[in-house]
Amino acid sequence: MHQLEVPLKNNKYTILIKQELSNRFDSMLENIEHYSKIFIVTQQSIIDSVSCNALSKYPTIVIPEGEDSKSISAVESVVSQLMDLGCNRDSLLVGFGGGTVTDFTGFVASIFMRGIDHVFIPTTLLGMVDSSIGGKTGVNNNGARNVIGTFKQPKAIYIDPLFLKTLSKKDIISGFAEIIKYGLIADKKFYNTVKSNFIKLIRLENIDQIESIIYQCCKHKINFFIDDEFDYNKRMILNFGHTIGHAIESYYNYKNISHGEAVYYGMIASAFISHKHGLLIESDFNHIHDFIFNISKVGLNNLDSEKVYKYIKYDKKRMGNKNYFILLNDIGKADIVENVTSDDIKEAITFIANYEYSCN
Numbered sequence: 001m002h003q004l005e006v007p008l009k010n011n012k013y014t015i016l017i018k019q020e021l022s023n024r025f026d027s028m029l030e031n032i033e034h035y036s037k038i039f040i041v042t043q044q045s046i047i048d049s050v051s052c053n054a055l056s057k058y059p060t061i062v063i064p065e066g067e068d069s070k071s072i073s074a075v076e077s078v079v080s081q082l083m084d085l086g087c088n089r090d091s092l093l094v095g096f097g098g099g100t101v102t103d104f105t106g107f108v109a110s111i112f113m114r115g116i117d118h119v120f121i122p123t124t125l126l127g128m129v130d131s132s133i134g135g136k137t138g139v140n141n142n143g144a145r146n147v148i149g150t151f152k153q154p155k156a157i158y159i160d161p162l163f164l165k166t167l168s169k170k171d172i173i174s175g176f177a178e179i180i181k182y183g184l185i186a187d188k189k190f191y192n193t194v195k196s197n198f199i200k201l202i203r204l205e206n207i208d209q210i211e212s213i214i215y216q217c218c219k220h221k222i223n224f225f226i227d228d229e230f231d232y233n234k235r236m237i238l239n240f241g242h243t244i245g246h247a248i249e250s251y252y253n254y255k256n257i258s259h260g261e262a263v264y265y266g267m268i269a270s271a272f273i274s275h276k277h278g279l280l281i282e283s284d285f286n287h288i289h290d291f292i293f294n295i296s297k298v299g300l301n302n303l304d305s306e307k308v309y310k311y312i313k314y315d316k317k318r319m320g321n322k323n324y325f326i327l328l329n330d331i332g333k334a335d336i337v338e339n340v341t342s343d344d345i346k347e348a349i350t351f352i353a354n355y356e357y358s359c360n
């Protein structure tokens with residue numbers, strides 16, 4: 001079992017990672033505090049795929065699949081269902097699913113009766129290594145991701161890596177985008193291990209190794225937000241590859257391309273700018289783009305660079321007149337810079353749009 005404490009001043013909580021932990025989820029949820037009722041928010045494909053006593057024990061609210069479920073109208077519908085089911089301020093909400101479910105559930109928990117407690121049980125790789133951790137919640141509006149959102153930390157996060165056995169290969173590969181990101185921004189040794197074992201890892205051949213990778217990613221994520229919970233400084237580094245990645249997802253209207261697939265392209269584009277700015281040496285840039293371009297993922301299909309660029313103006317890292325961008329100084333080291341121009345970004349998008357990738 002791996003256990004991590006998130007030592008936030010006003011909100012300490014625990015992350016537990018262990019195979020077969022799901023057998024004990026009900027007793028774990030009931031032992032956090034004495035809640036009057038426990039409610040689960042999840043999706044039908046999760047109910048159909050994973051077996052877990054908590055799913056049948058507590059009232060369950062099912063939200064639709066896909067990014068479209070992260071909407072204000074879905075929030076209104078879930079709030080109405082919670083009221084009908086007798087949810088009150090002493091109740092606990094459990095987000096049981098991938099990043100879509102946990103972003104959505106965290107948001108509902110932060111506004112229902114001015115805020116109730118919540119716990120996350122992530123079931124996707126991306127959820128286990130990234131989206132369930134750190135307290136960012138959100139829903140989308142008008143094609144812009146997470147523009148309606150809050151910061152609210154869960155009471156606990158419970159991770160059973162065996163849930164990954166039923167996840168699609170596309171979603172496993174999507175989760176690895178965030179894993180590779182931690183290596184690129186913070187841990188060269190970790191990056192090299194993931195790169196050298198990549199084929200075995202995405203086949204989930206060794207779940208012990210996957211469990212250890214999840215643990216290391218959670219540690220990295222905590223390290224980035226523990227002193228910057230509200231994302232004004234160091235936490236922004238976690239957005240490496242996401243400015244352009246988010247724009248690509250918006251360009252495709254969140255259809256066909258997964259979050260991680262878009263982030264892969266965003267990371268290559270950001271490495272391209274890092275090299276252009278003289279921060280990342282050519283051989284490192286070549287290693288990064290050879291590795292990431294060859295990871296099996298959806299192609300970009302004649303991406304229109306100008307249109308993608310237009311979506312960047314919504315990026316939340318624009319504060320005042322400053323346009324913050326995350327660049328690599330080295331593999332395993334990143335920084336926040338302010339002098340990335342619109343031409344740099346357009347050139348980088350054109351680079352990824354035109355690169356001959358192999359799709360296997």
Ligand SMILES: NC(=O)c1ccc[n+]([C@@H]2O[C@H](COP(=O)([O-])OP(=O)(O)OC[C@H]3O[C@@H](n4cnc5c(N)ncnc54)[C@H](O)[C@@H]3O)[C@@H](O)[C@H]2O)c1
Nearest residue numbers: 043045049065098099100123124126127131136163166167
């Ligand atoms: N809050 C954050 O810090 C943060 C960080 C990164 C990403 N995100 C958000 O995460 C979302 C993407 O999350 P995701 O990649 O986990 O996708 P997802 O939640 O949409 O899940 C992908 C699909 O897998 C299914 N699924 C989930 N677990 C399964 C399992 N164990 N077996 C079989 N099927 C399963 C889901 O029902 C869904 O259809 C985006 O909305 C993104 O904005 C949030």
